[in-house]
Amino acid sequence: MKAPTRRALAKQQTRAKVLAAARRLFSEAGYEGATIRDIAAAAGMSTGAVFANFSDKSDLFREIMLTDMAALGDAMSEAGARGTSVEDALLKIFMAGYGFYRTQLPLARAAFSVGWSPQDGPALRSAPPAQALHGLFRETLEKGVGKGEITGADLELRAHMLFETYLSNYPQAIFEGWTLEALETRSRDQIRVLLDGVRKA
Amino acid sequence: MSSTGRHLPADPAAEAPAVSAAVAPSARQTQKEATRRRVMAAARELFDTQGYQGATIREIARHAGVSVGSVFTTFASKYEILSQIMLDRLDGLYAELDRMTPHLRGPTVDRLRTMFAIHFAFEVRHKRLFLAYLAAAFDWTLPTTSMQMGRNRRLQAIIGDCLAKGVEQGDVDPAVDRQEAIDLLLGAYVWTYRLAAWHDADAQAMTEVMDRQIGLICSGFRPR
Numbered sequence: 001m002k003a004p005t006r007r008a009l010a011k012q013q014t015r016a017k018v019l020a021a022a023r024r025l026f027s028e029a030g031y032e033g034a035t036i037r038d039i040a041a042a043a044g045m046s047t048g049a050v051f052a053n054f055s056d057k058s059d060l061f062r063e064i065m066l067t068d069m070a071a072l073g074d075a076m077s078e079a080g081a082r083g084t085s086v087e088d089a090l091l092k093i094f095m096a097g098y099g100f101y102r103t104q105l106p107l108a109r110a111a112f113s114v115g116w117s118p119q120d121g122p123a124l125r126s127a128p129p130a131q132a133l134h135g136l137f138r139e140t141l142e143k144g145v146g147k148g149e150i151t152g153a154d155l156e157l158r159a160h161m162l163f164e165t166y167l168s169n170y171p172q173a174i175f176e177g178w179t180l181e182a183l184e185t186r187s188r189d190q191i192r193v194l195l196d197g198v199r200k201a
Numbered sequence: 202m203s204s205t206g207r208h209l210p211a212d213p214a215a216e217a218p219a220v221s222a223a224v225a226p227s228a229r230q231t232q233k234e235a236t237r238r239r240v241m242a243a244a245r246e247l248f249d250t251q252g253y254q255g256a257t258i259r260e261i262a263r264h265a266g267v268s269v270g271s272v273f274t275t276f277a278s279k280y281e282i283l284s285q286i287m288l289d290r291l292d293g294l295y296a297e298l299d300r301m302t303p304h305l306r307g308p309t310v311d312r313l314r315t316m317f318a319i320h321f322a323f324e325v326r327h328k329r330l331f332l333a334y335l336a337a338a339f340d341w342t343l344p345t346t347s348m349q350m351g352r353n354r355r356l357q358a359i360i361g362d363c364l365a366k367g368v369e370q371g372d373v374d375p376a377v378d379r380q381e382a383i384d385l386l387l388g389a390y391v392w393t394y395r396l397a398a399w400h401d402a403d404a405q406a407m408t409e410v411m412d413r414q415i416g417l418i419c420s421g422f423r424p425r
Contacts, residue, residue: 031254113339113340154413157410157414161389174339
C-alpha cells in the first residue's frame with residue numbers, strides 16, 4: 001500500500017510544480033505566448049511529464065483560473081456580507097474583485113482573451129466557480145429585496161448587468177492603469193445608475 | 202467580397218491610364234496593394250472560420266498565396282491585419298449611421314436602441330469575425346496603447362451626440378457624466394455579444410436584450 005501513496009504524492013507535487021510554472025509564464029507571455037514546452041522547461045521536467053498530468057494547455061489554464069475564481073468568489077462573498085446596504089455590498093464585491101486581480105492583471109488579461117475565444121471560452125465560463133461569481137450578484141440583489149431596500153423588478157437582468165459592468169471595468173485597469181480609487185469612484189456611480197429604477201425611497 | 206466590390210470605382214477602366222503612366226514605381230505599388238488585398242481577404246476568411254487564436258500568420262500567408270515574409274512587410278502584426286479589416290468594414294456602417302442619425306427623432310432611449318440595433322444587425326453578419334476582434338483586444342503581443350475594444354471613437358461620438366440631444370430635449374440629466382454614460386452603454390453593448398458567443402444568439406435576440414439594458418440605463422440617467 002505504500003507505493004501508490006508515494007506515487008500519488010509525487011504526482012501531486014508534479015502538478016503543483018507545473019501549475020506554478022504555468023501561472024508565471026501565462027502572466028509573462030500571455031495565453032498564446034506560453035507554450036507547453038516552455039512551461040515544462042520552467043518546471044524542470046519533460047513535456048511528457050506535463051502531458052501526464054494535463055491533457056493540453058487549455059486544461060492547464062482552466063485549472064489555474066478555476067482555483068483563482070474559487071478564491072476570488074470567497075473573497076467577494078465575504079466582502080459583500082460586510083456591506084451596510086445593497087449598494088454598499090455591491091461596491092464591496094466589485095472592489096474585492098479588483099483588489100484580488102490588482103497584483104495579477106496580466107493573468108486577468110489572459111483570462112479575458114481565453115474567455116472570448118470560441119475554442120476554450122465555453123469550458124472556462126460554464127465552470128461552477130465562474131457561475132458562482134455571477135450568482136453572487138443575483139443573491140446580493142435578492143437579499144436587498146428581502147430587506148425591503150429595493151424591489152425585485154428586472155432582478156435577473158440587473159444582476160447580469162452588474163456582473164458585466166464589473167467585468168467591463170477591467171480593460172481600464174489593465175490598459176489604462178486605473179487605480180483602485182478611480183475604479184471605486186466609477187463603480188459607485190455605475191451601481192447607483194443600475195439600481196436607480198428599483199431603489200425604494 | 203461584395204463589400205470590397207462596393208469600394209471599387211464605378212468604372213475601373215477609367216483609372217487604367219494613370220496606372221500605366223509611371224510604370225516602375227506604380228508596378229511595385231500595385232504589387233504591394235495586391236498583396237495587401239489578398240492578405241486581408243485570406244485573413245478575413247480565416248478569422249471568421251478559425252477565430253483569432255486559430256488563424257496563424259502562416260495559415261493566412263498560405264491562403265493568400267504569399268510568403269510569411271511578405272505578410273510582415275505589409276502588416277506589423279496579426280492584430281494589425283484584423284484591425285484594418287474591422288476598420289474597413291466599419292467605414293460602411295458609419296457612413297450609414299452618419300446619414301441617418303440626424304433624422305432620428307423621439308426619446309433618447311429609442312434613439313439609442315435604434316443605433317445599437319443597427320450595430321448588431323451589421324456585426325452579426327460576421328459574428329465570428331467580431332468575436333475574434335473581441336478576443337484579439339487582449340492579445341499579448343500588442344502594445345497596451347492599441348487597446349480598442351469599447352474605445353471606438355466614432356461610436357463614442359455617436360452615443361455622445363445622442364445623449365447631448367437628450368439633455369437638450371430634457372430626458373437626460375445634464376449633470377450626468379457623459380463619458381461615464383458612454384462607457385456604461387458600451388460595456389453593455391460589448392458584453393451582449395456573450396449571447397452570440399455562448400448561446401449562438403442572432404441579431405434580434407441580442408437587440409431585445411440590449412433594448413432592455415438601454416431602458417434600464419436610461420432610467421438611471423433621467424432628470425431628477
